[in-house]
Amino acid sequence: MTPQELAEHLARILNDIIAERRRAAETEGVEAEAILVTAADASPERPKNREHGDWASNLAMKFAKRIGMNPRELAQQITAKVDEIDGVAKTEIAGPGFINITLDAASAGETARRVVEQGENYGRTDVLAGQKINLEFVSANPTGPLHLGHTRWAALGDSISRVLRAAGAEVSNEYYINDAGSQMNKFARSVFAAALGEEAPEDAYPGEYIGALAQKVLEQIPNLAEIAANDREAALEMTQEAAYQQQLAEIKDSLERFNVHFDLYFSERTLHAEGANGEKSPIAAAVDRLREQGHVFEADDAIWVRTTDFGDDKDRVFTRGNGIYTYFAADAAYYLDKKDRGFGEKIYLLGADHHGYIGRLTAIAGAAGDNIETDITVLIGQLVNLNGARLSKRAGNIVELDDLLEWLGSDALRYWLARYPADSPLSLEGEKLRSRxxxxxxxxxxxxxxxxxxxxxxxxxxxxxxxxxxxxxxxxxxxxxxxxxxxxxxxxxxxxxxxxxxxxxxxxxxxxxxxxxxxxxxxxxxxxxxxxxxxxxxxxxxxxxxxxxxxxxxxxxxxxxxxxxxx
RNA sequence: GCCUCAGUAGCUCAGUGGAUAGAGCACUUCUCUCCUAAAGAAGGUGUCGUAGGUUCGAUUCCUAUCUGGGGCACCA
Structure with missing residues (x-):
């Protein structure tokens, strides 16, 4: 007998009692409320105290009032039927109306065989069957290695996806690559300067990894200096592409070694690209679609989305006065892409430093015509810090995922990061993770x-x-x-x-x-x-x-x- | 100012309205001629931040408040 089977018995028994009472009430001409008890309502708990039996249910207390009985009396009627179930050794009513159930040993022991026979399928359910869920996490800029700040979301996101799948959902793990915009340009200039041996630009990315990337770029483009002498812009562009591809490959590699798998690396650039036959870019199409829904307006030379209609604290700019799309615009286009690909719930896993995004992301869903209660979930996780961390070899003061993996191992890191609720602050102690x-x-x-x-x-x-x-x-x-x-x-x-x-x-x-x-x-x-x-x-x-x-x-x-x- | 997360044992933290609020660590003492002692057993500790409210019942839900973390861009 499994708890699930027991829950079904309990629900059936209580439904019978309710139906019986309704019939009795009707013959007396009294109208009685129709109540349907589900197995989930009846799901028994494992009592902390062994004297309270193998399983306990508060069903009688939960429903007594609505049925119009006192809890202990209802519990009496329920237990009389529970006693008849095959595999139940005894029942007891305790306190205000708890029903304590003890199974006979054979019935409980049957679990051992069930688990062995079901093997890796034991624990899989269909509670989320039919749900198609999009799960976006990490999404770090491809302008440097992953560091401690990304590891929690990587571990958590991957585990959430595994758990959702075990519950029967269809899930796509997605990594959004911010490969368009000024950060990429800054990244390119940093690597470019390093490759040519020039002085780093003022706003250059710090860290030794830039030099390492420059070396890789030079291996791919040995005549970079020559090209730069002729056409500096072309050389810069080549550097950007080579460095970007190299960095992205390293990120993917780190994640795989962390046992984190993505089904799709989604490039922001594809949102800006026009179609082969001159169709509008997805991002331009997005603003049209939001406009059709009636949530777009113009002010101060810019194009805005009225996100305040959906609870955001201020409206958001979609297209800046200079005609350039904002980051928010790309987010909106990506959201619509997810919707078009048939995903119901879209989950975003973000750090607490991004908590201001909840409002605008929710508004995108609303503006797209989705249900903001069920079609979008923004999970905010608190930040993680690490005590006793060794400093990164490459980046100076940032702890890189690769260094953490080498130091602590994937298993310890994954486990510790997944062991705490996302909304509780987490502090890792390096030596403890290594202890055996x-x-x-x-x-x-x-x-x-x-x-x-x-x-x-x-x-x-x-x-x-x-x-x-x-x-x-x-x-x-x-x-x-x-x-x-x-x-x-x-x-x-x-x-x-x-x-x-x-x-x-x-x-x-x-x-x-x-x-x-x-x-x-x-x-x-x-x-x-x-x-x-x-x-x-x-x-x-x-x-x-x-x-x-x-x-x-x-x-x-x-x-x-x-x-x-x-x- | 507004939004958000947290506040539970000496420490690190679990606890989706239920019975006497839990675990690990730390401290003391036991248990290998015995399948892995990297383990197990025993020993005690709480104003669940504070004050109200909701109800059969609140650490859990609501309101207020205190303390601490994070956030409030035509940046990405």
Whole structure:
């Protein structure tokens, strides 16, 4: 019996009671409210206190008032039916009307087999099935390496996408490349000067990486100086393209090593480009479309979008007085592109330093005719800082993703960045991420997984085989019911993390699961000791061991963290 | 000034209206002739920033307020 099945039973039972009462009321000529209880309403919780049973429901308290009964009386009627369910050992009514349910051991133990048989699919649900979601994150300018400021969104965004997919959504991870505009020009001038050995422009990008890029450019264009002597503009342009492509390639490479995958790198330039047959650029078309919706006006020589209609604190300029589009204009065009590609919800993952964007992005959605409640989500994350960080080799005072990866490793970094809610400030302590003990949760969880693998290996050698027996009624030890209960919760944890876009719930769950596993390991042996013969208990425990390993593996995968078989 | 996030144990932080508010660290003491002791067991700690409100019930929701972080461009 899974919590989900239990929820369905509870909902059905309560709906029956409600229907029965309505019929009774109608025969007396009284009108009764129609109430439909869903499985989600009835979803039982794992009580903190073991004396409160395996599962607890507050259903009776939640609905008593609307039905017109007192909670304990309603709980009585519900439990009378719950007692009849196959697999329920006993029920109790406690406090103001809690319904506490205890499953029989066999019913609870069945989870072990279910997990093993479903394998990597255990935990996948269809709660977000049919949703086509666009998830944009990182989107750092391709004018330098990724640094600490980008790592949190990279880790978080990739994990959110994995969690959404596990819940059945179709997701596109997108990186918006700001490869048009003045930052690119400034970038080009910086690299150009370095390549020609000229003095850096006043506003040049700092950092040694500019010099390294200049070297790469010279390798590709050995006669750059010669070209520059003839046509300086052409040489600058060639430098810009070469440096840009090189930098973008390095960013992609860093992200792949961070186990972060994008489905689309979207170039801002494509928004400015006119069609082959002279069609308007997407950005020019965007202003027309917004105008049709009636949200565009002109003032002070500029073209504006009335974003205040949708809650923005001020209207935004689309086309400047000098005829050049603003960054906001490109954002709007990109948004429309996403809409045209069929995405319902568009999620933006931004740092707190961009929180002023919420209003204008939401307004774009509204001006485009979308539902600003459901078609756009802006997730704002607080910034991260790092204690005890070594300074970057290349950039001087900025910590680069590459340096962090080399220093701390992808797993530790991914895990720690995904372990906290995005809206809570995060401070990483470098030495802690490197430690291999209890105070480093990523190792604690990975160690638990490695242990399950060690047990499986040893079981094989000792001749304990899963195929020989599975008798879930034997899993009666206190640590076994705890572990089984935790395994049963996993699908609901994933579904919740997906609905709330909060992958940290997976990490916290895994830490609890690892703790339950370690405790179980300490008191329940899979492999017989000494002369003790192999029993069905050992074989059944092997199922449980393998189930625990499977769930840890599944959960770590959602965080983009590996599950090593040995540590 | 306006917007936004946070304030929970000595420290770092979980906790989408439920029962006695939790975890790790730190501190003390135990447990390997035994599948990985990188682990486990035991020991105590709270004005959930403050004050009101909503209700059967509030750390959770609402209002006000205090403190701290971030943000309020015809920059990108």
């Amino acid at each position: 003990t209890n105070d480093n949760p990523v190792f604690y969880v990975q160690y638990a997984h490695a242990r399950t693998c060690a047990v499986a290996r040893n079981a094989e050698v000792a001749g304990v085989r899963r195929d020989d027996a599975f008798d879930p009624a034997l899993l009666t030890h206190e640590t076994e019911t705890e572990l089984l209960g935790k395994l049963q919760q996993y699908p609901a944890i994933v579904a919740g993390a997906a609905e709330l876009r909060e992958p940290h719930r997976i990490a916290r769950y895994l830490e609890e699961l690892a703790a339950d596993f370690h405790r179980w390991y300490d008191s329940c042996r899979v492999i017989p000791q000494g002369e003790e013969p192999i029993s069905d208990l050992h074989r059944t425990r092997l199922w449980l061991n393998d189930a625990a390993g499977q769930v840890i593996r599944n959960g770590l995968d959602l965080l983009g963290v590996t599950a090593p078989e040995r540590l």
